[in-house]
Amino acid sequence: MSESRSAGTVRRxxxxxxxREAGVSEGAVSKVIRNAYGVSPAMxxxxxxxxxxxxxxxxxxARAMRGRSFTLGFxxxxxxxxxxxxxxxxxxxxxxxxxxxxxxxxxMGRLGAKEILDALVDRQVDGIIAIASEVETEWIxxxxxxxxxxxxxxxxxxxxxxxxxxxxxxxxxxxMDHLLGLGHTRIAHLTISSPSAMTPxxxxxxxxxxxxxxxxxxxVVTQARASERGAYEAAVGLLSGPERPTAIFxxxxxxxxxxxxxxxxxxxxxxxxxxxxxxxxxxARHPLVSLTTVDQCGDEAGRVAIQLLMERIEGRTVAxxxxxxxxxxxxxxxxxxxx
Amino acid sequence: MSESRSAGTVRRxxxxxxxREAGVSEGAVSKVIRNAYGVSPAMxxxxxxxxxxxxxxxxxxARAMRGRSFTLGFxxxxxxxxxxxxxxxxxxxxxxxxxxxxxxxxxMGRLGAKEILDALVDRQVDGIIAIASEVETEWIxxxxxxxxxxxxxxxxxxxxxxxxxxxxxxxxxxxMDHLLGLGHTRIAHLTISSPSAMTPxxxxxxxxxxxxxxxxxxxVVTQARASERGAYEAAVGLLSGPERPTAIFxxxxxxxxxxxxxxxxxxxxxxxxxxxxxxxxxxARHPLVSLTTVDQCGDEAGRVAIQLLMERIEGRTVAxxxxxxxxxxxxxxxxxxxx
DNA sequence: GGCAGAGTGTCAATCGATTGACAACCACGA
DNA sequence: TCGTGGTTGTCAATCGATTGACACTCTGCC
Numbered sequence: 176m177s178e179s180r181s182a183g184t185v186r187r188x189x190x191x192x193x194x195r196e197a198g199v200s201e202g203a204v205s206k207v208i209r210n211a212y213g214v215s216p217a218m219x220x221x222x223x224x225x226x227x228x229x230x231x232x233x234x235x236x237a238r239a240m241r242g243r244s245f246t247l248g249f250x251x252x253x254x255x256x257x258x259x260x261x262x263x264x265x266x267x268x269x270x271x272x273x274x275x276x277x278x279x280x281x282x283m284g285r286l287g288a289k290e291i292l293d294a295l296v297d298r299q300v301d302g303i304i305a306i307a308s309e310v311e312t313e314w315i316x317x318x319x320x321x322x323x324x325x326x327x328x329x330x331x332x333x334x335x336x337x338x339x340x341x342x343x344x345x346x347x348x349x350x351m352d353h354l355l356g357l358g359h360t361r362i363a364h365l366t367i368s369s370p371s372a373m374t375p376x377x378x379x380x381x382x383x384x385x386x387x388x389x390x391x392x393x394x395v396v397t398q399a400r401a402s403e404r405g406a407y408e409a410a411v412g413l414l415s416g417p418e419r420p421t422a423i424f425x426x427x428x429x430x431x432x433x434x435x436x437x438x439x440x441x442x443x444x445x446x447x448x449x450x451x452x453x454x455x456x457x458x459a460r461h462p463l464v465s466l467t468t469v470d471q472c473g474d475e476a477g478r479v480a481i482q483l484l485m486e487r488i489e490g491r492t493v494a495x496x497x498x499x500x501x502x503x504x505x506x507x508x509x510x511x512x513x514x
Numbered sequence: 515m516s517e518s519r520s521a522g523t524v525r526r527x528x529x530x531x532x533x534r535e536a537g538v539s540e541g542a543v544s545k546v547i548r549n550a551y552g553v554s555p556a557m558x559x560x561x562x563x564x565x566x567x568x569x570x571x572x573x574x575x576a577r578a579m580r581g582r583s584f585t586l587g588f589x590x591x592x593x594x595x596x597x598x599x600x601x602x603x604x605x606x607x608x609x610x611x612x613x614x615x616x617x618x619x620x621x622m623g624r625l626g627a628k629e630i631l632d633a634l635v636d637r638q639v640d641g642i643i644a645i646a647s648e649v650e651t652e653w654i655x656x657x658x659x660x661x662x663x664x665x666x667x668x669x670x671x672x673x674x675x676x677x678x679x680x681x682x683x684x685x686x687x688x689x690m691d692h693l694l695g696l697g698h699t700r701i702a703h704l705t706i707s708s709p710s711a712m713t714p715x716x717x718x719x720x721x722x723x724x725x726x727x728x729x730x731x732x733x734v735v736t737q738a739r740a741s742e743r744g745a746y747e748a749a750v751g752l753l754s755g756p757e758r759p760t761a762i763f764x765x766x767x768x769x770x771x772x773x774x775x776x777x778x779x780x781x782x783x784x785x786x787x788x789x790x791x792x793x794x795x796x797x798a799r800h801p802l803v804s805l806t807t808v809d810q811c812g813d814e815a816g817r818v819a820i821q822l823l824m825e826r827i828e829g830r831t832v833a834x835x836x837x838x839x840x841x842x843x844x845x846x847x848x849x850x851x852x853x
Numbered sequence: 854g855g856c857a858g859a860g861t862g863t864c865a866a867t868c869g870a871t872t873g874a875c876a877a878c879c880a881c882g883a
Numbered sequence: 884t885c886g887t888g889g890t891t892g893t894c895a896a897t898c899g900a901t902t903g904a905c906a907c908t909c910t911g912c913c
Binding site for chain 4: 528529530540541543544545547548550572573575576577578579580581
């Protein structure tokens with residue numbers, strides 16, 4: 176009765192069972208599975224044989240109680256965001272072969288960043304990669320006091336956690352160089368509301384305004400709800416206005432996709448309204464979409480995020496802040512200004 | 515020195531600290547946080563005050579050692595798959611407000627399903643939702659002996675784990691009714707190789723072949739690599755052959771997107787080659803794509819998956835197998851056969 | 854007055870792995 | 884023969900929360 180619980184349920188072997196099977200102490204088994212000092216080849220062989228026989232695997236929970244959980248957490252407001260997918264891809268690649276495991280807790284529009292981060296802390300992850308754009312800096316600093324944290328796309332540099340950002344000023348400059356070079360003068364910018372002044376969207380918007388004014392043009396900024404549909408509705412408004420823009424720079428690709436839909440619905444195309452996005456999501460590459468956009472190599476960001484976390488886990492205490500330089504991908508959604 | 519570890523690192527409060535702060539026993543505190551029987555209102559108030567003051571949160575690892583981890587795991591070969599995103603959305607909705615948390619472990623092409631499932635078991639999740647199409651039934655049954663499991667899109671019905679499938683025969687019938695009704699006779703099917711005979715793709719292919727033969731037509735099945743690019747290449751081959759098909763039924767939407775690309779690149783459109791997919795991913799809805807496809811309500815599947823897991827956690831031991839009936843979404847990518 | 858029984862709170866064992874202290878043993882040289 | 888030093892293995896405490904057994908205090912009632 177001590178070998179099984181309820182009907183059809185079996186107890187997974189524990190370290191104790193392996194020790195009994197091999198006829199050695201639990202400590203010895205622990206040493207073997209951790210590759211610790213002080214085990215003879217003979218002992219190692221016996222223990223490994225017992226492990227194989229029983230199909231033993233150490234429980235993460237028990238290990239976590241004594242230190243590491245070998246788990247890293249990723250917080251994202253919503254999976255299905257292509258940029259984040261790319262980041263996760265890079266992170267997974269960097270983690271390949273290591274004993275650490277990446278787990279993702281998705282907000283899906285119902286859980287706030289704080290709730291997710293708390294859930295990760297409750298599970299004693301050894302490190303956290305987060306977006307967390309809506310969370311105050313102090314809150315994250317408190318979090319970082321006990322768990323290594325890397326924040327993506329946040330422009331404020333704290334001493335207590337690492338950040339990885341894309342150079343949004345340079346990226347926006349690429350877009351504006353492109354559009355101005357094509358002769359556009361009525362360029363509108365579509366953005367979303369930001370919880371803080373330190374988000375990428377604010378930097379893109381600010382740079383857009385500066386460039387417009389520097390070129391002697393009047394900036395037009397429109398706020399949309401943060402979705403393809405929100406962008407669609409905002410774009411419909413822009414296109415039906417008196418002074419129709421000849422180019423629309425959207426804060427990111429999902430918004431740009433919505434803009435493209437509005438352009439198509441209005442019976443227009445790229446020869447009349449150029450559309451440019453930001454992020455270079457998979458869809459932007461598709462020939463039916465062919466969206467001009469800014470690539471910010473999310474996979475590289477994912478790889479670096481893991482590296483930074485590992486450094487923290489191994490003892491680094493001074494913050495590091497990485498910045499990537501984006502590139503422009505010119506496609507068919509943008510063209511010369513109509514004459 | 516017992517209050518802090520290394521520089522800048524603080525120990526999170528434990529149950530013990532709350533007990534000391536409130537001047538009660540640890541057991542009492544435990545009862546309060548679990549809403550267990552046997553606490554007076556006065557005690558509850560004192561304890562809750564102490565919890566607030568210290569910012570205490572129970573550690574999942576310690577709880578897991580005594581039973582539940584309040585964590586459910588989701589195994590997916592690759593996030594960024596829109597159907598899975600939809601499933602996760604439904605699951606998150608169903609889980610809203612419960613103490614359970616969903617975590618996703620993505621394979622990202624480097625981790626096999628078994629490795630992911632093992633990682634989840636190591637973390638003692640209370641239940642698992644998995645795709646696991648490549649894993650043998652016996653392996654999953656062994657897994658299900660100690661952890662509740664729901665498998666998505668697997669047509670073999672085991673007594674030991676629950677399954678949720680889409681009626682792929684009915685879905686394929688919808689597609690074939692549609693295409694045959696439009697007068698198509700040269701209908702090709704694009705599929706991917708399957709690790710077992712129980713995957714949705716095999717059922718779709720088999721039904722396609724049966725319907726073609728029943729209509730007195732010759733089926734043409736082409737295998738593509740499992741990616742948009744693989745579908746593109748396969749479609750290029752199909753379109754440049756001697757007897758060009760007038761309709762292509764792709765095994766799922768990502769493949770269909772690749773087919774659409776090939777059609778566009780060949781200078782053709784829906785009036786010459788109809789394209790139909792399966793899954794109704796977000797992109798299929800976009801006006802620039804407008805793909806006719808089969809909707810299999812992934813969000814509902816996600817909700818039901820959570821329900822099934824909860825039932826298992828609460829003691830159900832007989833297997834349940836749910837089957838959803840899909841619907842057809844007709845869009846502009848399909849039309850009458852060219853005369 | 855005494856006793857049943859409901860309501861509260863404490864105690865101690867337990868889950869599984871890790872880790873520093875320590876003991877047993879060996880060989881070797883003085 | 885004894886001591887020294889290096890290997891190898893065991894022991895026991897520990898991490899944090901849960902839980903069943905148990906003890907104590909009141910009420911109310913015969």
